Amino acid sequence: MNQELQSYPSLSTYDEVSIWKKALHSRSFLVGALFAIAILVAGIGSIFWTPYAIDTLNVANRLKPASSDYWLGTDQYGRDIFSMLMVGARTSIIVALIAVGIGMLIGVPLGLIGAARKGVLEELVMRTNDLIFSFPALLSAVLITSIFGPGTINAVIAIGIFNIPVFARVARGGALSLSGREFLLAARLSGKGSLLITLEHVIPNIANLLIVQATIQLSLAILSEAGLSYLGLGAQPPMASWGRMLFEAQTMVAFAPQLALYPGLAIILSVLGFNLLGDGLRDLLDPKMRRRVA
Amino acid sequence: MLWFAFLRLIGLMTTLLAASLVIFVVLEVIPGDPAEVMLGLNAQADTLAALRAELGLNAPVYTRYINWVLGMLHGDFGVSYTYSVPVAELIGERVQVSLPLASGALILSTALAIPIGVYSARHHGKIIDTGIMAVAQIGIAVPNFWIAILMVYVFAIVLRILPSGGFPGWDENFFGSLQALLLPVIALALPQASILARVMRSALLDVLHEDYIRTARAKGLSNKATLWRHGVRNALIPVLTILGLQFSFLIAGTVIIENAFYLPGLGRLIFQGITQRDLIVVKSSVMLLVALTIIVTFLVDIAYAAIDPRLRRRP
Numbered sequence: 001m002n003q004e005l006q007s008y009p010s011l012s013t014y015d016e017v018s019i020w021k022k023a024l025h026s027r028s029f030l031v032g033a034l035f036a037i038a039i040l041v042a043g044i045g046s047i048f049w050t051p052y053a054i055d056t057l058n059v060a061n062r063l064k065p066a067s068s069d070y071w072l073g074t075d076q077y078g079r080d081i082f083s084m085l086m087v088g089a090r091t092s093i094i095v096a097l098i099a100v101g102i103g104m105l106i107g108v109p110l111g112l113i114g115a116a117r118k119g120v121l122e123e124l125v126m127r128t129n130d131l132i133f134s135f136p137a138l139l140s141a142v143l144i145t146s147i148f149g150p151g152t153i154n155a156v157i158a159i160g161i162f163n164i165p166v167f168a169r170v171a172r173g174g175a176l177s178l179s180g181r182e183f184l185l186a187a188r189l190s191g192k193g194s195l196l197i198t199l200e201h202v203i204p205n206i207a208n209l210l211i212v213q214a215t216i217q218l219s220l221a222i223l224s225e226a227g228l229s230y231l232g233l234g235a236q237p238p239m240a241s242w243g244r245m246l247f248e249a250q251t252m253v254a255f256a257p258q259l260a261l262y263p264g265l266a267i268i269l270s271v272l273g274f275n276l277l278g279d280g281l282r283d284l285l286d287p288k289m290r291r292r293v294a
Numbered sequence: 295m296l297w298f299a300f301l302r303l304i305g306l307m308t309t310l311l312a313a314s315l316v317i318f319v320v321l322e323v324i325p326g327d328p329a330e331v332m333l334g335l336n337a338q339a340d341t342l343a344a345l346r347a348e349l350g351l352n353a354p355v356y357t358r359y360i361n362w363v364l365g366m367l368h369g370d371f372g373v374s375y376t377y378s379v380p381v382a383e384l385i386g387e388r389v390q391v392s393l394p395l396a397s398g399a400l401i402l403s404t405a406l407a408i409p410i411g412v413y414s415a416r417h418h419g420k421i422i423d424t425g426i427m428a429v430a431q432i433g434i435a436v437p438n439f440w441i442a443i444l445m446v447y448v449f450a451i452v453l454r455i456l457p458s459g460g461f462p463g464w465d466e467n468f469f470g471s472l473q474a475l476l477l478p479v480i481a482l483a484l485p486q487a488s489i490l491a492r493v494m495r496s497a498l499l500d501v502l503h504e505d506y507i508r509t510a511r512a513k514g515l516s517n518k519a520t521l522w523r524h525g526v527r528n529a530l531i532p533v534l535t536i537l538g539l540q541f542s543f544l545i546a547g548t549v550i551i552e553n554a555f556y557l558p559g560l561g562r563l564i565f566q567g568i569t570q571r572d573l574i575v576v577k578s579s580v581m582l583l584v585a586l587t588i589i590v591t592f593l594v595d596i597a598y599a600a601i602d603p604r605l606r607r608r609p
Contacts, residue, residue, distance in 0.1 A: 127305065127308065127309065127312075130305075130309055130588075130591070131309050131312050131313060131316070133542070133591075134309065134313060134542065134584050134587045134588045134591065135313070135316075135584060136542040136543065136545060136546040136587070137546070138545075138546035138549055138550070139545075139546070139580055139583060139584060142549075142564055142565075142568060142576065142580060143317065143320045143321065143576075143580060144320075145568055146321065146331075146567070146568045146571070146573065146576045147320065147321065147324060147325050147331060219435070223435075223437060226437050227437060227439065227546070227550050230437070230439050230550065230554075231549075231550060231553055231565070243437075246437075246439065246440060246443060249443065250443050250446075250554070253443055253446060253447050253451065254447075254451050257447050257451075260440070260443045260444065260447070264436075264437065264440035264443075264444075267435070267436075267437055267440065268432065268435045268436055268437075268440075269435075271434070271435035272431065272432060272434075272435040275431065275434060275435060276431070
């Protein structure tokens with residue numbers, strides 16, 4: 001039984017102290033966590049404080065260079081770029097968290113049902129999965145926008161929908177890899193039903209897989225949100241978002257190329273951060289899945 | 295194999311049908327009156343009635359759905375409301391931009407990723423490998439439209455050697471059209487290449503541990519021949535899978551990049567469709583892109599099963 005736990009470590013049963021010790025030596029985990037925390041702090045901080053308000057346009061202040069007053073300068077409408085980047089971090093994080101949350105809340109139960117019940121139901125779940133998968137987040141957003149108009153909520157829904165099949169796949173795969181194992185048979189013998197077994201034994205054992213996947217999906221969601229708001233399908237002014245900042249910067253690129261620089265770097269930093277965090281977590285939580293990616 | 299292909303073909307048909315149903319419901323049933331969506335809230339009653347008659351909206355929902363699907367099967371995608379041209383004609387024009395763009399990006403990213411991935415795997419653990427993988431890790435995080443903006447700045451504004459956007463048309467100016475597609479193809483290909491190079495590298499590293507690699511070396515095959523004939527060929531299977539999965543990202547990327555470079559492709563068409571509230575254009579072009587994604591997934595599945603017989607068991 002001890003060996004079983006070794007090969008399928010879960011957060012609660014595994015030696016937590018050694019995981020944290022290892023975490024301090026994992027470069028991907030540390031760098032990823034650092035970037036992710038920086039973005040989180042900027043985003044949450046923007047709720048309470050930004051150097052300047054971003055919803056007031058002050059054209060007299062337009063295109064100021066970086067200075068001690070405006071740390072990164074101002075844009076063509078006189079808004080402080082640093083403040084916009086902070087609010088943009090908030091938009092990215094909120095959209096990504098809710099979208100990935102939707103994907104998990106709907107996808108994981110679907111995947112578990114697919115794994116627990118063979119036959120027609122499983123087939124139905126998997127085909128629905130394929131169907132959703134053929135609607136890239138961008139096309140869903142296009143469909144939603146053409147009826148309801150653009151907005152942050154559309155972006156959340158569109159990205160969330162695209163996350164459903166991803167989590168269904170991971171949950172189903174994880175659950176199937178557990179099927180037939182002794183501790184599940186023991187639970188069945190002790191009289192537990194499918195639902196109870198799933199809740200008490202399957203979910204805790206695939207939690208690591210889901211956490212790792214969620215981290216990766218967060219980075220994808222940030223990238224998708226940027227793409228959608230770049231196209232004008234996401235956050236609308238006065239709300240700032242990195243993608244929209246890039247869209248506005250594009251028209252000014254001949255006169256003020258620096259405007260295009262900062263939002264791009266912010267996107268790269270956060271996507272890179274969550275990707276590295278995911279890689280690091282994968283190595284730490286699931287030694288079996290350790291990849292040879294530096 | 296035939297039975298497997300047949301089962302998958304039925305699956306393909308069902309998925310296509312279900313997708314068309316989803317698109318139809320979202321665009322025609324949920325809004326209640328599509329004519330009102332297209333004309334806006336201030337439309338006159340008689341204009342609304344005229345558009346309803348023109349679009350055949352007075353017929354029952356299921357008749358409209360069946361007519362739409364049957365029409366598409368005959369190549370009839372409806373008539374664009376804003377352009378007053380058959381949508382099929384518009385799509386035919388726009389595909390001349392989107393297809394070279396998407397396939398160019400696909401070819402460039404594969405051509406970059408495979409040699410880089412192989413090179414990195416061969417130098418596994420050395421500084422050059424770590425360096426390449428660090429660059430690839432960053433490449434995955436870079437949005438393609440950001441690369442687009444930066445390249446426009448460098449090549450069109452500072453160096454003035456390439457156009458910043460627009461498309462002259464193949465017949466008018468063939469060389470100019472190629473030039474116009476150069477930056478968009480690169481912007482689309484670089485993030486894809488980063489992902490593929492990583493997959494290629496780790497797939498090859500996995501394969502190189504297999505017994506048949508040792509056997510090949512033992513029977514006297516040179517290192518290089520073993521790598522390419524036995525290593526790379528086997529490692530290409532996961533790369534093919536990722537290529538298939540990436541296809542929907544490629545389509546989304548095409549839509550974004552066409553907007554970044556003002557290219558008159560399918561993506562711009564969909565976009566103009568939204569801003570002009572031309573639901574007929576949106577409906578048919580989204581269906582086309584979704585169908586393309588579904589068909590590519592199907593082909594990858596079949597190709598996969600043809601390469602690896604173990605996968606035929608569970609369709």
